[in-house]
Amino acid sequence: MMATLQAIKYNDGQLEILDQLLLPESCTFIPICKVEDAWAAIREMKVRGAPAIAIVGCLSLAVELRKLAVPESKEELCRMVKEKLDYLVTSRPTAVNMQLAAESCVQLCARLSDNTLLSVAEAKGDIVKHLEATLANDVADNRAIGEHGACDITKKNATKDKLRIMTHCNTGSLATAGYGTALGVIRSLHAASKLDQVYCTETRPYNQGSRLTAFELVYEKIPATLVCDSMAAAAMREFKMDAVVVGADRVAANGDTANKIGTYQLAVLAKSHDVLFYVAAPFSSIDFQIPNGHSIPIEERPHSEMTHTGSTRTAAAGINCWNPGFDVTPAELITGGIITEKGVFKPDQLAPHQ
Numbered sequence: 001m002m003a004t005l006q007a008i009k010y011n012d013g014q015l016e017i018l019d020q021l022l023l024p025e026s027c028t029f030i031p032i033c034k035v036e037d038a039w040a041a042i043r044e045m046k047v048r049g050a051p052a053i054a055i056v057g058c059l060s061l062a063v064e065l066r067k068l069a070v071p072e073s074k075e076e077l078c079r080m081v082k083e084k085l086d087y088l089v090t091s092r093p094t095a096v097n098m099q100l101a102a103e104s105c106v107q108l109c110a111r112l113s114d115n116t117l118l119s120v121a122e123a124k125g126d127i128v129k130h131l132e133a134t135l136a137n138d139v140a141d142n143r144a145i146g147e148h149g150a151c152d153i154t155k156k157n158a159t160k161d162k163l164r165i166m167t168h169c170n171t172g173s174l175a176t177a178g179y180g181t182a183l184g185v186i187r188s189l190h191a192a193s194k195l196d197q198v199y200c201t202e203t204r205p206y207n208q209g210s211r212l213t214a215f216e217l218v219y220e221k222i223p224a225t226l227v228c229d230s231m232a233a234a235a236m237r238e239f240k241m242d243a244v245v246v247g248a249d250r251v252a253a254n255g256d257t258a259n260k261i262g263t264y265q266l267a268v269l270a271k272s273h274d275v276l277f278y279v280a281a282p283f284s285s286i287d288f289q290i291p292n293g294h295s296i297p298i299e300e301r302p303h304s305e306m307t308h309t310g311s312t313r314t315a316a317a318g319i320n321c322w323n324p325g326f327d328v329t330p331a332e333l334i335t336g337g338i339i340t341e342k343g344v345f346k347p348d349q350l351a352p353h354q
């Protein structure tokens, strides 16, 4: 099985991430030595993508805990862990993965505190193991997402030998621990010799498509064509797409999905071109506490991401800007389904204990 790009390197308490702000010009790894480093790297988008945000957040805490002298009590240990997790959750608001990872770790802390047979050192070791497991778990989930998605798309296009898929933003190895979600589905189609061509959108204003997805596709020799966001409708008609597959930052209980700005317009276009529209995401991107997309917090990014390319201003000085990082695609437009590691679900079939 071919290894995919590796953007998060973790070994025995040493964490390094590929600085995605420098891609595609340079592949530079930077050390993450404490949760403050992770918080800043996530906020500045040196690492981005919902699963990668949570993994780097969790691993940065593992790095700190490994170096920490054993605290006086489990209460002190758990209080400190919770404080640091709460802080990490504030780094970016739309993706739910860091929040759910924090909740799961706090629940573990409560169980460890209740276990009177366990020493503080053992509890600390268990928390570290739990945090470190996020890396391997994510790759396994992504491979399962890839298999389920490729299988469903192939089945629904049974008369076609090779498929044309459109994707948005970056959902690959750079946005996860490896393999990717929507891009994982595309990888699996390619591995099964079912992919004719993937069309990746540029994804303005931060250009995750042209800088990151295009980089991954070229690196792995997957047949791909870059289109600007404004070409999506024309490309759908011209190339007769078989499916659009995108990732998710947060899926509400009813299936409404927040993802990179521009996803909603692709779903509208897919509907009017009779193209299946899929969301691919780990089950941990589903927020069952939020009934629908109206309650999903949408991050507003700095205007400079729109007005400048690097340090060069490309928009007229003085213009007002609106720069939401994400939009919400209503569940009814997700016609293909929501692809998870547990299978492919219609948006109205989602339930917490699937």
Ligand SMILES: CSC[C@@H](O)[C@@H](O)C(=O)COP(=O)(O)O
Pocket (backbone or CB within 6 Å): 048, 049, 050, 051, 095, 168, 169, 170, 171, 172, 175, 176, 180, 181, 182, 208, 246, 247, 248, 249, 259, 260, 261, 325
């Ligand atoms: C597997 S990544 C899923 C999503 O996080 C992805 O599609 C996306 O919207 C990323 O946005 P970003 O702002 O680059 O973090």
